[in-house]
Amino acid sequence: MAREAKPHRSGEFDLIAKYFAPLAAAAPGALALTDDAALIQVPTGQELVVSSDALVASVHFRSDDSPDLVARKALRVNLSDLAAMGAAPVGYTLATMLPRDIEESWIAAFAAGLAADQKAFGLSLLGGDTTATPGPLSLTVTIFGLVPAGRALLRRGARPGDLVAVSGTIGDGALGLDAASGALAGLSAEDADFLAGRYRLPQPRLALGQALRGIASAALDISDGLVADLGHIAQGSGVGMRLRVASIPLSPAAARAVARDGTRRGRILAGGDDYELALTISPENSTKLAGIAEATAVPITVIGEVVAGQGVRVADEAGREIGLPAGGYAHF
Amino acid sequence: MAREAKPHRSGEFDLIAKYFAPLAAAAPGALALTDDAALIQVPTGQELVVSSDALVASVHFRSDDSPDLVARKALRVNLSDLAAMGAAPVGYTLATMLPRDIEESWIAAFAAGLAADQKAFGLSLLGGDTTATPGPLSLTVTIFGLVPAGRALLRRGARPGDLVAVSGTIGDGALGLDAASGALAGLSAEDADFLAGRYRLPQPRLALGQALRGIASAALDISDGLVADLGHIAQGSGVGMRLRVASIPLSPAAARAVARDGTRRGRILAGGDDYELALTISPENSTKLAGIAEATAVPITVIGEVVAGQGVRVADEAGREIGLPAGGYAHF
Numbered sequence: 085m086a087r088e089a090k091p092h093r094s095g096e097f098d099l100i101a102k103y104f105a106p107l108a109a110a111a112p113g114a115l116a117l118t119d120d121a122a123l124i125q126v127p128t129g130q131e132l133v134v135s136s137d138a139l140v141a142s143v144h145f146r147s148d149d150s151p152d153l154v155a156r157k158a159l160r161v162n163l164s165d166l167a168a169m170g171a172a173p174v175g176y177t178l179a180t181m182l183p184r185d186i187e188e189s190w191i192a193a194f195a196a197g198l199a200a201d202q203k204a205f206g207l208s209l210l211g212g213d214t215t216a217t218p219g220p221l222s223l224t225v226t227i228f229g230l231v232p233a234g235r236a237l238l239r240r241g242a243r244p245g246d247l248v249a250v251s252g253t254i255g256d257g258a259l260g261l262d263a264a265s266g267a268l269a270g271l272s273a274e275d276a277d278f279l280a281g282r283y284r285l286p287q288p289r290l291a292l293g294q295a296l297r298g299i300a301s302a303a304l305d306i307s308d309g310l311v312a313d314l315g316h317i318a319q320g321s322g323v324g325m326r327l328r329v330a331s332i333p334l335s336p337a338a339a340r341a342v343a344r345d346g347t348r349r350g351r352i353l354a355g356g357d358d359y360e361l362a363l364t365i366s367p368e369n370s371t372k373l374a375g376i377a378e379a380t381a382v383p384i385t386v387i388g389e390v391v392a393g394q395g396v397r398v399a400d401e402a403g404r405e406i407g408l409p410a411g412g413y414a415h416f
Numbered sequence: 417m418a419r420e421a422k423p424h425r426s427g428e429f430d431l432i433a434k435y436f437a438p439l440a441a442a443a444p445g446a447l448a449l450t451d452d453a454a455l456i457q458v459p460t461g462q463e464l465v466v467s468s469d470a471l472v473a474s475v476h477f478r479s480d481d482s483p484d485l486v487a488r489k490a491l492r493v494n495l496s497d498l499a500a501m502g503a504a505p506v507g508y509t510l511a512t513m514l515p516r517d518i519e520e521s522w523i524a525a526f527a528a529g530l531a532a533d534q535k536a537f538g539l540s541l542l543g544g545d546t547t548a549t550p551g552p553l554s555l556t557v558t559i560f561g562l563v564p565a566g567r568a569l570l571r572r573g574a575r576p577g578d579l580v581a582v583s584g585t586i587g588d589g590a591l592g593l594d595a596a597s598g599a600l601a602g603l604s605a606e607d608a609d610f611l612a613g614r615y616r617l618p619q620p621r622l623a624l625g626q627a628l629r630g631i632a633s634a635a636l637d638i639s640d641g642l643v644a645d646l647g648h649i650a651q652g653s654g655v656g657m658r659l660r661v662a663s664i665p666l667s668p669a670a671a672r673a674v675a676r677d678g679t680r681r682g683r684i685l686a687g688g689d690d691y692e693l694a695l696t697i698s699p700e701n702s703t704k705l706a707g708i709a710e711a712t713a714v715p716i717t718v719i720g721e722v723v724a725g726q727g728v729r730v731a732d733e734a735g736r737e738i739g740l741p742a743g744g745y746a747h748f
Binding site: 119125127131133145177179219224228230246320 | 458471472497499501511544547554570636649
């Protein structure tokens with residue numbers, strides 16, 4: 085869109101042609117990024133799943149983070165939303181708002197990161213927009229997936245008596261952010277690296293999400309914090325939950341971090357950035373969970389139960405309720 | 417997504433619930449903006465059309481612009497992309513990156529503008545993201561439309577011998593930007609208001625775009641500038657074009673502005689921001705254009721021809737070629 089009185093020679097089209105068009109080459113509907121819009125075919129019996137996330141330098145990532153990792157994390161947090169719906173990825177659009185003094189090498193490395201994860205997760209760039217900003221580098225990824233019509237995993241299906249379970253290990257993301265910013269004293273270099281890596285490059289649980297269709301009664305991905313996100317299921321389903329802190333699966337590194345400083349337990353419960361799946365499941369379906377965990381090679385751990393009422397309560401090892409901050413992380 | 421070590425009390429969920437969830441109430445697939453993603457049904461025989469635009473305060477709009485108009489223009493520039501593809505609008509996702517000191521009244525007026533144009537154009541908010549930024553207010557709108565499968569209007573179908581035509585009047589947007597910023601001396605207040613209004617609130621040509629399916633050989637919306645955008649059709653189709661400057665339709669206000677200062681003709685040809693449709697059409701279909709213009713109440717004017725070769729050349733009243741800046745507006 086033209087907004088300024090003084091047109092100046094393009095870099096926008098050059099950037100798109102050089103770095104972004106190759107990312108769209110495998111998708112005919114992207115029309116080589118040279119048309120007004122992209123086309124997406126949705127097969128009969130499927131519906132499209134759409135999620136959008138904005139990422140801002142200095143808010144969602146550090147300005148000196150590797151552009152390769154910024155790109156891959158931008159895709160992965162969106163892929164995690166598809167996983168939480170039980171959807172298979174198809175493609176994405178990308179809006180990039182770039183400072184005028186950005187180095188072309190940054191864009192090249194960013195595009196290489198996108199290419200790597202496109203290949204890893206089977207999706208293509210479909211379209212987008214590239215513009216300048218006087219502010220921090222900002223990105224919006226809008227991702228598209230397919231799910232059999234009517235079978236998406238939602239947040240609203242949990243019922244009293246259901247079990248509450250999570251994939252993988254919880255708290256690594258938040259502790260990893262602390263480790264990456266030097267705020268996690270006393271850890272071995274190996275543990276700090278492991279946790280920081282979990283923060284920097286989450287693993288979207290796509291195969292698990294798809295396997296849970298028709299099995300889980302509700303699901304989401306843990307981005308705001310375990311308790312806050314389970315609160316979203318509780319609120320959406322009109323139920324409460326009781327969790328046992330001793331059941332929450334920790335990585336060895338996170339367990340050592342908490343053993344060294346018990347206040348870090350708050351980061352496990354409320355820290356966010358896990359991008360693991362949390363789900364509820366009827367007890368009669370629970371035996372299927374072990375098979376799904378084995379088939380997808382992702383550990384699944386039951387951490388509590390759905391109850392009538394509202395709110396998410398967490399009991400410590402002695403059965404006493406743990407006080408929690410109201411709500412999880414929020415941007416305002 | 418959690419990124420900071422110190423969680424603080426939500427405004428994000430409150431803002432979404434108060435101002436954005438009502439915009440999604442009519443779309444069941446939006447899941448009340450409380451799930452990980454939205455669902456879009458695409459009827460058999462249709463395909464989805466997707467376009468994404470980023471808008472940054474001080475780049476794409478002025479920080480003191482009315483939030484109502486910012487909202488409506490953000491939707492309309494995207495609706496114009498759907499029009500250019502011959503698609504009917506369905507919905508959109510919205511990523512808002514808001515400065516922390518933003519007034520809630522700004523958000524309320526912004527949401528009211530979205531509501532007004534949702535009603536005017538028949539679409540719903542489907543999802544999105546709200547986050548903070550230390551930079552200027554920024555928005556990404558990703559819009560969705562439907563088109564019968566295989567019948568979208570593309571840029572690549574123009575053939576030598578086709579006529580080149582445009583809807584409405586050209587140049588009002590760029591001259592309107594000049595008028596709004598006080599850079600257009602000697603105009604009557606009425607003319608300045610008319611042009612500024614055309615800049616601030618473009619009219620997406622949705623009915624026209626849909627009527628042109630199967631009739632036009634290529635189409636796009638004019639956002640970068642008439643000649644630059646026709647250059648995109650020429651390049652996409654592997655053809656050239658010859659335009660007659662005297663045939664380009666001007667509003668009375670734009671005609672008076674050019675009569676007063678002939679150098680303003682450059683803004684007509686290269687200024688952009690028209691959001692009119694430009695199209696090519698085989699001469700045997702050209703008689704249908706008058707009927708389409710009448711049915712959609714949008715004037716359509718033939719301004720030149722498609723020729724073999726490449727490039728877009730513009731002839732003045734005496735048939736001499738007019739020199740043009742290389743390319744249209746670009747953001748870098």
